[in-house]
């Protein structure tokens with residue numbers, strides 16, 4: 001009987017792959033063979049000697065002390081690509097939010113809707129809607145930093161919407177290069193990309209090398225009036241530098257998928273509570289992939305990273 005300790009919600013479709021004769025799957029289970037989790041942080045946790053593997057239902061592994069796991073001989077699995085479509089769809093949505101006065105228009109309509117008079121409300125909204133005038137993304141240039149599974153999908157869909165796409169990734173894999181649409185122009189460095197783009201979206205993992213990848217130095221190279229989207233990890237962007245760039249009109253808008261108390265009330269910031277992978281489909285895909293890897297490891301000793 002294998003014992004699997006779970007931390008926070010893992011899609012039940014994934015959990016149902018564990019047959020009850022061979023697996024005991026519970027939260028806070030002691031002496032576990034493996035740990036299965038989504039976003040719970042394991043940095044302060046000690047692992048008992050029974051733990052042989054940790055599987056994350058998600059792409060990033062920054063909630064897992066990977067170096068300590070290696071020292072203790074614990075295998076770490078993640079599920080790259082399994083939620084890529086969900087993240088991509090939210091990024092495309094964010095591009096449109098950045099371009100049209102959608103959030104502001106909805107807020108304004110709700111604030112004015114106290115009166116019961118539909119006709120008066122229509123007249124007022126009609127008069128005021130010019131303040132929510134946006135622009136079209138068709139014909140604009142999108143810079144994609146990080147051309148892995150998510151970056152490549154964002155690039156393809158942005159091209160389908162009529163955007164010109166340029167990309168930068170110093171460590172692009174052969175498979176990722178094949179997945180990338182041919183029309184994506186590869187840039188030599190981040191500064192060259194920032195200079196060209198009306199929108200820039202980040203799709204790199206959080207690593208020591210990517211901490212503050214976007215900072216005051218390179219933000220000053222951005223095309224004035226550009227929008228920055230961060231749907232990767234908050235640490236990749238220096239938020240003080242973003243604040244300065246917004247105040248100095250270098251950056252027109254910042255859209256991100258993380259809480260940041262410095263920026264949450266800024267009128268040019270649209271912040272989401274890490275919703276990128278929060279779809280039924282992505283949660284099921286990630287849980288299925290994480291469980292399949294874990295079972296193959298525990299039952300057959302295979303270490304097949306997806």
Ligand code: MLT
Pocket residue numbers: 038039057058059060061083274276277278
């Ligand atoms: C990821 O790393 O893929 C996401 O953080 C997944 C999630 O939101 O659970």
